[in-house]
Amino acid sequence: MQKRILITGAAGFLGSHLCDRFVKEGMHVIGMDNLITGDLKNIEHLFKLKNFEFYHHDVTKFVFVPGDLHYILHFASPASPIDYLKIPIQTLKVSSLGTHNVLGLARVKKARVLVASTSEVYGDPVVHPQTEEYWGNVNPVGPRGCYDEAKRFMEALTMAYNNAHGLETRIIRIFNTYGPRMRLNDGRVLPAFIGQALRGEDLTMFGDGSQTRSFCYVDDLVEGIYRLLMSDYIYPVNIGNPDEITIKEFGEEILKLTGANQKLISKPLPKDDPKQRRPDISKAREILGWEPKVKRAEGLKITYEYFKSLTQDELFKTEHRQFS
Ligand code: UDP
Numbered sequence: 001m002q003k004r005i006l007i008t009g010a011a012g013f014l015g016s017h018l019c020d021r022f023v024k025e026g027m028h029v030i031g032m033d034n035l036i037t038g039d040l041k042n043i044e045h046l047f048k049l050k051n052f053e054f055y056h057h058d059v060t061k062f063v064f065v066p067g068d069l070h071y072i073l074h075f076a077s078p079a080s081p082i083d084y085l086k087i088p089i090q091t092l093k094v095s096s097l098g099t100h101n102v103l104g105l106a107r108v109k110k111a112r113v114l115v116a117s118t119s120e121v122y123g124d125p126v127v128h129p130q131t132e133e134y135w136g137n138v139n140p141v142g143p144r145g146c147y148d149e150a151k152r153f154m155e156a157l158t159m160a161y162n163n164a165h166g167l168e169t170r171i172i173r174i175f176n177t178y179g180p181r182m183r184l185n186d187g188r189v190l191p192a193f194i195g196q197a198l199r200g201e202d203l204t205m206f207g208d209g210s211q212t213r214s215f216c217y218v219d220d221l222v223e224g225i226y227r228l229l230m231s232d233y234i235y236p237v238n239i240g241n242p243d244e245i246t247i248k249e250f251g252e253e254i255l256k257l258t259g260a261n262q263k264l265i266s267k268p269l270p271k272d273d274p275k276q277r278r279p280d281i282s283k284a285r286e287i288l289g290w291e292p293k294v295k296r297a298e299g300l301k302i303t304y305e306y307f308k309s310l311t312q313d314e315l316f317k318t319e320h321r322q323f324s
Pocket of ligand 1: 213
């Protein structure tokens with residue numbers, strides 16, 4: 001029997017790659033998105049398929065999906081600091097009310113749910129690299145609080161449904177991920193740097209660039225998600241690439257990759273910007289037999305090709321979309 005899967009946030013960066021993957025797996029994919037930060041362009045190639053359908057719906061409102069559902073992936077959420085600042089309340093709602101709706105739906109359908117949590121649950125971490133056992137260092141009332149705390153609540157609610165109702169649940173903690181279909185103007189460092197390089201602008205490095213991140217290519221992440229969904233492990237699992245780099249070095253890599261003549265310029269470091277981030281992926285290795293395969297040089301090349309293929313209009317449309 002063909003399995004049916006609901007993917008929330010389907011028109012977003014990660015959601016759209018997940019739709020591709022599960023369509024390829026032969027499942028019937030139901031994508032859902034309210035299109036606040038997602039873009040139909042990311043999934044328009046799927047609309048012609050028989051095993052794909054799309055609901056333009058806000059998951060914070062009551063969710064109805066007719067027929068059987070075997071799996072649900074909850075990936076709806078703004079996911080960049082610029083978005084949290086612009087739409088903090090939607091950010092809080094989608095991981096709290098939205099997660100509640102998704103879990104309720106899963107219960108009715110007897111579906112297995114995987115929720116997308118984040119390395120942000122570790123806040124500005126004092127334990128390095130971050131293991132799943134670390135409880136984090138989060139400022140609830142800072143600019144990232146609406147995202148970090150909503151995701152922490154989402155994890156708690158998901159565990160509660162597992163405990164109280166025996167619901168089959170999975171929790172992934174996603175570290176910085178990149179690849180084609182990232183939104184050019186979402187403020188994240190990779191689209192910011194590549195966009196600036198392509199427009200002939202200097203690259204805006206926040207602070208002195210000594211803060212670190214570890215970037216995972218999207219195909220590796222999707223493989224990790226697939227394996228976690230198919231596993232029977234209910235506790236959070238870090239998925240990310242442990243190859244850590246400072247933002248300054250990252251900027252230099254982008255300048256080299258794009259051949260841009262510009263330089264890195266320093267801008268003020270945003271409040272509560274984590275100083276270091278690198279996943280400990282021992283659990284993913286042990287439980288899922290997973291580790292990233294794509295080297296940064298390779299992944300960046302593919303991503304750069306994607307951004308180069310955007311129209312001049314898209315490239316220069318730097319203002320943020322209007323949120324309703
Ligand atoms: N960053 C930067 N210049 C930019 C955008 C971001 O130097 O134009 C820095 C940011 O301060 C952070 C890192 O790059 O230290 C990663 O930022 P991003 O927003 O991509 O992700 P997150 O902070 O959520 O990991």
